[in-house]
Amino acid sequence: MSLLDIIIPQYNENDEMVSQLLDSINMQKGIDFNDINIVIINDCSNVLLSTELFYNYPKLKVKYLKMEKNSGPGVTRQFGVDNTKSPYVTFIDADDVLYDQYSLYIAISCIKEISPEVLFTSTAQEIYVNNVINYKVRRKKEVFKFLHGKFISRNFLNMNNIRFHPTLRSCEDSYYCIILLAIGKIEYVDYITYLWKFNDSSLTRKKRKYNIYIEHFDDFFRGGIDAYTFIKDKNPEFSEVFLIKIIFGNYIILNSNLFDYKDLKFVKEEYTKKVEEIINNYSSILLKYSVDLKSFFEEEYNALKSSDKELCINEHLFNDFLKRIV
Numbered sequence: 477m478s479l480l481d482i483i484i485p486q487y488n489e490n491d492e493m494v495s496q497l498l499d500s501i502n503m504q505k506g507i508d509f510n511d512i513n514i515v516i517i518n519d520c521s522n523v524l525l526s527t528e529l530f531y532n533y534p535k536l537k538v539k540y541l542k543m544e545k546n547s548g549p550g551v552t553r554q555f556g557v558d559n560t561k562s563p564y565v566t567f568i569d570a571d572d573v574l575y576d577q578y579s580l581y582i583a584i585s586c587i588k589e590i591s592p593e594v595l596f597t598s599t600a601q602e603i604y605v606n607n608v609i610n611y612k613v614r615r616k617k618e619v620f621k622f623l624h625g626k627f628i629s630r631n632f633l634n635m636n637n638i639r640f641h642p643t644l645r646s647c648e649d650s651y652y653c654i655i656l657l658a659i660g661k662i663e664y665v666d667y668i669t670y671l672w673k674f675n676d677s678s679l680t681r682k683k684r685k686y687n688i689y690i691e692h693f694d695d696f697f698r699g700g701i702d703a704y705t706f707i708k709d710k711n712p713e714f715s716e717v718f719l720i721k722i723i724f725g726n727y728i729i730l731n732s733n734l735f736d737y738k739d740l741k742f743v744k745e746e747y748t749k750k751v752e753e754i755i756n757n758y759s760s761i762l763l764k765y766s767v768d769l770k771s772f773f774e775e776e777y778n779a780l781k782s783s784d785k786e787l788c789i790n791e792h793l794f795n796d797f798l799k800r801i802v
Contacts, residue, residue, distance in 0.1 A: 478537070479511040480564045480584060480627070483556035485549045487521045489570035491529045496673075500573035502533050506581035514538045515556045516570070520546040550640035550648030557633070566627045571675045575600055579669035583627050586665055593632040594660035597625040599670040609674075615666060620657050623649035625670035632660060636710075644699050646692040651699040658707040658714045690734055693747055697726055701754065716761050720772050723758065724797065726751045731793055755800055762801040769798065 482501065486494065494516070501514065514536055518524065520543045530538045541559060543552060553567055564587055574580065586595055596619050601612040619625060632638075636659055641651045656662070700722035708715040729735075730751060735744040755762070762769070773794045 478513045478562045479587065480513070480566060480580075481556070481560040481562040482512060482514045483553055483560065483565055483567050484514065484516045484570050485519055485552040485556070485567075486516050486523075486525065486570040487519045487546075487549075488523050490523055491526055493571050494525055495529060495532070497568060497570060497573050498529075498533050498536065498538070500671075501580070502536060503577050504574070504580045505577045507584055509535050509537075511584060512537070512580065513560060513562055515560055516540050517552045517556050518542040519548070519552045520544065548645035548648065550644055550652070551642060554640040557630075557639075561630075563630055564627050565630060565633075567623050568670070569624075569672075572624070572673050573671050575668045575671045579667075582665060582667045583669055586663065587627060590663060591629070592627075592661070592663040593629050594656050594662050595627040596620070596662055596664045597627075597669040598666050599625040599672060600668050601672040602674040604674055611671075613668060616664065619664075620653055621650060622672075623653060624672055625668075626653075626656070628656065628660075641699060641702060644695045647695045647699040651703050654703045654718065655706055658703075658711045658718070690740065690743070693726075693729065696729075697747070697750065700726070716765065717772075719758060719761060720765055720769070721775075723751070723754055723762070724773060727755075727797055728793060731796075752800075759801050766798075766801070770794065773797070 484494075484497065498514075501512075516525065516538065518541070525540060530536075530540070541555070543555060547555075549569075556567075557565055566583070568574070583595060583597060586592065598613060598615045599619055599622065601614065603610050603612055614622070614624075638652075638655055638659070641648050644651060700718075704715050704719045704722065707718075726747075730744060730748055765772070
């Protein structure tokens with residue numbers, strides 16, 4: 477049996493794009509290619525990969541599957557997990573690549589040596605600044621936010637019934653990663669294994685960030701609460717701290733300038749009611765951590781302010797939020 481299943485959701489990515497990913501796998505050194513299976517799942521897209529593409533990689537074991545209906549990247553990845561059997565799984569987006577020729581050697585060596593429940597590695601993100609390519613490296617705390625560069629024990633997933641959210645079409649990777657972080661025993665290797673390539677047509681890049689916050693607020697909101705519900709009995713302290721951050725993050729976005737458009741008035745009112753209901757439902761937990769709320773607020777405030785200048789967050793939100801729970 478192979479050791480690692482590489483699961484790749486595919487939608488609009490064509491032969492040329494996927495060949496870059498397969499090239500990066502094909503060039504790996506120091507591994508036995510019998511240790512890896514590659515499963516590409518077409519998410520009911522009209523962009524089909526050609527049979528000829530796979531003929532170019534005779535040493536790679538590639539299976540190409542197709543979903544019956546379009547379901548989004550999370551459900552597509554889960555379909556890949558359900559239709560594979562290797563002891564470990566990892567996920568790569570079809571428009572990304574492995575970072576270098578030793579990426580899988582490092583990961584597979586760690587898997588064979590320590591049999592981790594979850595292995596996190598460092599990643600790099602390709603960005604363009606003034607039409608010049610640059611790379612942002614994500615290490616330690618930063619890698620917890622993305623599904624990139626993670627290698628997960630199938631037995632750990634099965635024992636804890638960990639699956640991708642059945643309805644989220646965005647924030648599905650954050651939902652999954654939070655559960656891994658809360659429940660799993662995480663091993664971290666500071667070696668870059670994954671390159672998140674710049675793709676201007678991708679879901680998270682094709683629109684300005686404030687549009688993503690607005691258009692996918694429901695997924696952001698539901699994903700956070702559902703993740704809390706899943707982990708609360710397994711890791712209560714972690715889940716409560718996480719819940720505070722989710723509630724406050726939602727509150728900040730709703731009270732920033734992002735929703736200050738006439739055509740978003742009713743959308744804002746709808747989400748405000750939902751967030752207020754959550755605040756009321758979980759007020760006891762918020763009060764439990766009232767002494768630490770200020771530090772949580774400052775952490776979220778600084779993170780959001782530094783990551784997106786368009787948010788225009790008002791520092792008075794701290795006091796306003798406190799008044800609602802005390």
